[in-house]
Amino acid sequence: MEITIELLVFLVFALLTLAGGLGVVLARNLFRAALLLLLSLFGVAGLFVLLAAPFLAAVQVLIYMGGITILIIFAVMLTRGMVRARNVFSEQWDLAAIVSLAFLALVVYLLWQLQQGSSAALFAAPPPEGGLENPIAALGAALVDPAQYMLPFEVASVLLAGALIGAIYIARDDEVE
Amino acid sequence: MVPLWMFLLVAAALFAIGLFGVLSRRNAVAILMGVELMLNAVNINLIAFWRYRTPDTMIGQAFAVFVFVVAAAEAAVGLALIVAIYRRRQSVAVEDVNLLKW
Numbered sequence: 001m002e003i004t005i006e007l008l009v010f011l012v013f014a015l016l017t018l019a020g021g022l023g024v025v026l027a028r029n030l031f032r033a034a035l036l037l038l039l040s041l042f043g044v045a046g047l048f049v050l051l052a053a054p055f056l057a058a059v060q061v062l063i064y065m066g067g068i069t070i071l072i073i074f075a076v077m078l079t080r081g082m083v084r085a086r087n088v089f090s091e092q093w094d095l096a097a098i099v100s101l102a103f104l105a106l107v108v109y110l111l112w113q114l115q116q117g118s119s120a121a122l123f124a125a126p127p128p129e130g131g132l133e134n135p136i137a138a139l140g141a142a143l144v145d146p147a148q149y150m151l152p153f154e155v156a157s158v159l160l161a162g163a164l165i166g167a168i169y170i171a172r173d174d175e176v177e
Numbered sequence: 178m179v180p181l182w183m184f185l186l187v188a189a190a191l192f193a194i195g196l197f198g199v200l201s202r203r204n205a206v207a208i209l210m211g212v213e214l215m216l217n218a219v220n221i222n223l224i225a226f227w228r229y230r231t232p233d234t235m236i237g238q239a240f241a242v243f244v245f246v247v248a249a250a251e252a253a254v255g256l257a258l259i260v261a262i263y264r265r266r267q268s269v270a271v272e273d274v275n276l277l278k279w
Binding site: 004006007010014017018021022024025030033034037040041044047048050051052053055056059060063064067068071072074075076078079087088089090092093095096097099100101103104107108111115122123124125126127128132135138139142143148149152156159160162163164166167168170171173 | 178179180181182183184185186187189190191192193194195196197198200201202203204206207209210211213214217220221224225227228229230232233234235238239241242243245246247248249250251252253254256257258259260261263264269271272
């Protein structure tokens, strides 16, 4: 395979993603795990840019890295007695490792089979040229088009409102009236 | 040019890492981080298939946007639950939350 700059950039971001993810899972200090999660999410945002989805990369940086990770860091600090637990893994961690590795092996095997078989052309082909003129405008139009995603869009906004109210109610301190 | 299978491979590996985190960690916050990793792996798959298969429609990106929304809602409610549990039990280890365990 020809080594191109795009491939090198892909490898860098893939390495960031996977190394960050492994760090999240293996780190003993939970605060460090949260910071490594940030690194992993940044790698995913880079992969989105490589896949010609810059809007989603921006959303990834804003919502995941700016929102969800900060929320997780808040939770880590509010439960600070747990940051340095002695046993971070449960007793069934070996079983968990076997299940995860088996899952990975299954997917890799399936990918390999597909690459050998009828989908070989799809798997090796470059992405199609052209596409939409302005994908961000098309995405916005698709989300409010009644023939496309208007109903899921409204349901998603109701879900967010419900989650907001539910989170406030659940986390409220009962002692304070 | 990067072929499709490389993206799928990275997504599969990230999903397996997240799965291991969810199954093996004791701390509920760490489990939630594993779930976030798995959701991100799914998003990589959605966008990769969109880019290589149907770049002239918006279906893959729209699905990814809804995954973002659900992930944000899940993180907010999950962390609120964790904070509430910590206030009652002084612990967020999942084996200490056993009131409903049969």
